[in-house]
């Protein structure tokens with residue numbers, strides 16, 4: 001797997017680049033969050049990392065379902081093939097970073113799974129799902145911060161100070177900083193830009209709002225893991 005020094009996508013113009021600039025403070029807050037810093041210096045706690053893995057597995061499962069909504073809205077077979085390939089990526093490849101985090105603590109992946117949703121994970125999933133009942137453009141705009149925040153942060157971190165080999169989370173950073181992830185992100189951005197070009201002002205405004213909300217949720221997801229967030233009264237079962 002090749003590592004990207006710094007992605008060219010950050011320099012692009014168009015709707016996505018405009019949203020990225022508008023949400024720059026959120027990206028910086030994401031990067032500076034203590035949970036992510038803990039993955040960078042190898043000090044993240046067992047409890048917070050395992051809480052993250054359990055919630056994130058469910059989050060990525062919901063993401064696959066959102067791709068299913070995208071498939072249903074696909075205007076042609078080319079779009080369908082793109083969703084198919086990305087479902088495969090999520091099912092086959094993106095479990096790797098979860099395995100890395102579990103191995104760091106000698107925990108079996110199956111044992112890290114949870115059958116309850118934390119408030120923030122549930123809210124983020126709900127936001128993506130609701131976007132999936134709007135247009136394809138709104139759905140894609142809501143999904144874009146997921147790859148963008150992680151891949152951007154990993155490329156930045158690895159360019160600045162590659163995770164030391166004795167950092168138990170090094171494989172997590174290497175996964176998101178690799179060339180395949182960068183290509184996926186570039187395609188994602190190009191598709192969102194093309195959809196925004198076709199959209200009228202009202203739809204473009206909903207796309208922008210969906211993108212921004214997802215950036216907020218990305219930061220909140222770190223906080224959820226860091227604080228091992230739970231419902232105050234009773235665990236909420238999976239729905």
Ligand SMILES: Cc1ncc(CN)c(N)n1
Pocket residue numbers: 056059060145146147150218221
């Ligand atoms: C919540 C969340 N956001 C983004 C990613 C990276 N695809 C993730 N695994 N989980």
